[in-house]
Amino acid sequence: xxxxxxxxxxxxxxxxxxxxxxxxxxxxxxxxxxxxxxxxxxxxxxxxxxxxxxxxxxxxxxxxxxxxxxxxxxxxxxxxxxxxxxxxxxxxxxxxxxxxxxxxxxxxxxxxxxxxxxxxxxxxxxxxxxxxxxxxxxxxxxxxxxxxxxxxxxxxxxxxxxxxxxxxxxxxxxxxxxxxxxxxxxxxx
Amino acid sequence: xxxxxxxxxxxxxxxxxxxxxxxxxxxxxxxxxxxxxxxxxxxxxxxxxxxxxxxxxxxxxxxxxxxxxxxxxxxxxxxxxxxxxxxxxxxxxxxxxxxxxxxxxxxxxxxxx
Numbered sequence: 001x002x003x004x005x006x007x008x009x010x011x012x013x014x015x016x017x018x019x020x021x022x023x024x025x026x027x028x029x030x031x032x033x034x035x036x037x038x039x040x041x042x043x044x045x046x047x048x049x050x051x052x053x054x055x056x057x058x059x060x061x062x063x064x065x066x067x068x069x070x071x072x073x074x075x076x077x078x079x080x081x082x083x084x085x086x087x088x089x090x091x092x093x094x095x096x097x098x099x100x101x102x103x104x105x106x107x108x109x110x111x112x113x114x115x116x117x118x119x120x121x122x123x124x125x126x127x128x129x130x131x132x133x134x135x136x137x138x139x140x141x142x143x144x145x146x147x148x149x150x151x152x153x154x155x156x157x158x159x160x161x162x163x164x165x166x167x168x169x170x171x172x173x174x175x176x177x178x179x180x181x182x183x184x185x186x187x188x189x
Numbered sequence: 190x191x192x193x194x195x196x197x198x199x200x201x202x203x204x205x206x207x208x209x210x211x212x213x214x215x216x217x218x219x220x221x222x223x224x225x226x227x228x229x230x231x232x233x234x235x236x237x238x239x240x241x242x243x244x245x246x247x248x249x250x251x252x253x254x255x256x257x258x259x260x261x262x263x264x265x266x267x268x269x270x271x272x273x274x275x276x277x278x279x280x281x282x283x284x285x286x287x288x289x290x291x292x293x294x295x296x297x298x299x300x301x302x
Contacts, residue, residue, distance in 0.1 A: 178207065181207065182213045182258055182263055186214060
């Protein structure tokens with residue numbers, strides 16, 4: 001990297017990166033706000049390559065333009081691959097020969113988006129779990145409620161929230177766990 | 190007769206307090222398991238030194254847990270005499286209340302909200 005390179009030298013490169021990013025955005029039919037990310041990507045790539053720049057072989061703008069062009073080509077390829085790996089189908093699209101059925105209606109609940117993001121998919125199991133918890137909840141001591149509520153909220157300092165020492169809180173959680181186990185909530189194990 | 194629940198391998202000896210609770214959670218009314226064989230009062234006493242200290246503490250926890258479960262009306266505690274200072278300590282699962290009171294869970298969820 002030339003030791004004399006200053007922010008003033010880099011200023012035209014920002015405009016050049018802008019231009020390449022907007023062009024890439026248009027060619028990939030991306031929303032306009034994506035241009036900012038692409039611009040950052042192009043500039044980061046250029047910064048990584050600047051140490052290889054030799055002033056005697058050409059001016060910095062030409063070097064940057066080549067870097068941007070190559071990086072843009074790679075980004076375009078990556079975006080196209082991403083798109084090709086996804087089905088361009090809407091859940092509301094009708095199924096071919098489905099007599100009014102949509103794509104969404106043909107997807108099983110355990111193969112849907114909820115399952116993919118880790119949500120429970122079996123409604124009957126959810127209902128049974130709720131009933132189990134309602135029954136098991138009676139086994140818990142009312143004194144433990146503030147502590148358990150603080151834990152359920154995910155408070156970092158749940159014992160202090162419940163006005164307990166850490167040792168007492170740990171003992172009570174252990175007790176509640178055993179009570180839930182005895183009440184049939186196996187997930188408390 | 191003792192009831193084995195295949196899904197709960199930890200209900201096999203040596204039984205722990207956690208395994209006992211797990212067994213009871215999956216047990217049907219009338220199911221029964223032996224949680225100790227010997228003479229409990231003597232075995233858990235620190236003076237008699239019948240068991241190594243970790244085993245004695247574990248047995249004390251187990252027996253205490255069995256007592257708490259019985260106290261919570263979840264189980265019956267029974268003894269079967271086999272000989273002099275040789276008893277089988279049994280825990281029998283009781284019937285659970287059919288109707289649950291949903292207020293407890295609702296209260297817990299409300300406090301956590």
